Amino acid sequence: MAGRGARAARRELEELADLTGALLATSAVARGLFRGSPWDLDVSGGFASPLTAELVRGADVLVGWGCAFTMWTTRHGTLIGPDTVVVQVDLDEDALGAHRPVHLGVTGDVARTARAVTRLLGGHRDGAGGDGDADGARGDGDAAGYRSAALAARIAGEGRWRDVPYEDEGGNGRIDPRTLTIGLDDLLPAERVVAVDSGNFMGYPSMFLDVPDERGFCFTQAFQSVGLGLATAIGAALARPDRLAVAALGDGGALMGVSELETVVRLGIPMVIVVYDDDGYGAEVHHFGPDGHPLDTVTFPPADIAAIARGFGCDAVTVRDVADLAEVARLLDGAGDRPLLVHARVARSRGAWWLEEAFRGH
Incomplete structure (x- = not known):
């Protein structure tokens, strides 16, 4: 190991x-x-x-x-x-x-x-x-x-998570995060560097997005802090301009670091930013919710993150089901110097498998 x-x-x-x-x-x-x-x-x-x-x-x-x-x-x-x-x-x-x-x-x-x-x-x-x-x-x-x-x-x-059978939990305007990430893995170029923020979502890009080598993965978990993913991806993109930088964020972390979208646009970084949006801080929702704790401070009203990204100068698409990935493919094929934000409305019925495992020790 x-x-x-x-x-x-x-x-x-x-x-x-x-x-x-x-x-x-x-x-x-x-x-x-x-x-x-x-x-x-x-x-x-x-x-x-x-x-x-x-x-x-x-x-x-x-x-x-x-x-x-x-x-x-x-x-x-x-x-x-x-x-x-x-x-x-x-x-x-x-x-x-x-x-x-x-x-x-x-x-x-x-x-x-x-x-x-x-x-x-x-x-x-x-x-x-x-x-x-x-x-x-x-x-x-x-x-x-x-x-x-x-x-x-x-x-x-x-051996790969994408080879493990699962029951798709998408529907009602939300895509299963596993289905989303497998689809993105097939669309994105193999030469990539993936930077992952913290949150309930983070196991999906960490395990379903392949990386070419040990220099293709940036993990922000040393501080156990939400909101570092986009800045980390910017650093990775500048360090490895030969690879496509992929920032994987939750909606909470994306909104915390949203000002960095201006940095990405200003520097002309051809980045793909994937936002796993479950309308809240998913880790807190699934950790405290089952015990009856109030969740009003960790859940959000729906936000049009794609529109926010366009306001900063990004291309953007909202993904609610597999069919919406066709627009992602179209934008990737015509990629210029504008970053692409994928606003994924993901299923939120339960915590991620890794989160359930992690919280057993808390």
């Missing part, structure tokens, strides 16, 4: 995983690191697909490389099996075991530590063989491990 501290060590970690038969997963902030590998499980934690959760929980050994093992990454510890041996590698000695007990903590750089373990297991690394293996060929450590042809087929067929 690779975290932010492993983002520069893909090659070393993949070689060690090949040698030991290990599967590959990441924390949310390192999403995309192993994209393209047939053994990539994508994100562990609250965003984990059912298959990823099953395989992480069933591991005999779990090694965190530059990964903090927070409650989010481990689903409050439930993703770690009772007999799993847990190892953590981190440059910061104080980080070892900070969020959960580990059986072994190793202070060290991720890439250098992975190379050292590969050598100890008799694997080849940069032309230097391991101990007792002068020609650099793999020794007894070369094993199938967790890998099999049947499992590779399961990962290919079940």
Whole structure:
């Protein structure tokens, strides 16, 4: 399991995983690191697909490389099996075991530590063989491990959230956020950088919008604060002008940062801004509502966010069902230097799956 501290060590970690038969997963902030590998499980934690959760929980050994093992990454510890041996590698000695007990903590750089373990297991690394293996060929450590042809087929067929069957909850002028995001994933260019704000909605773009690599995903959750998504997307767009920036926002966060639409227009950034609008702060609605708390301060009257965006100089379209995505496709095909805002009126009958999981620890 690779975290932010492993983002520069893909090659070393993949070689060690090949040698030991290990599967590959990441924390949310390192999403995309192993994209393209047939053994990539994508994100562990609250965003984990059912298959990823099953395989992480069933591991005999779990090694965190530059990964903090927070409650989010481990689903409050439930993703770690009772007999799993847990190892953590981190440059910061104080980080070892900070969020959960580990059986072994190793202070060290991720890439250098992975190379050292590969050598100890008799694997080849940069032309230097391991101990007792002068020609650099793999020794007894070369094993199938967790890998099999049947499992590779399961990962290919079940590993992505969009491959998990669901009952569409759209209707009455609102689109299911899963259906919306799968549709956008098909329409948007593959070379993208996705920046996600905080809120009930955030699991949908985080899990249903694919990213090309670990530099294609910007997560704003370090502060647990709503309203940072659009500014984050602007920074990502300026840092990677070769990729389309996609800002994924809730209606609350979008209205908090709405003045930044002027920045996007003024700088001529060809950005796509997706607003998941459920007429409220969805996390609070679904967290406090079931207990009978008043929700008048966290629910909003309907707002025409598309009209607001046009006032700033954006192209904009409101999406209430799948048919409305045709207009999104048309605007994308004719994209010039104007950003496009997609105002999605999304279904709001219940909290997102990841939110229900997260709030169990509150």
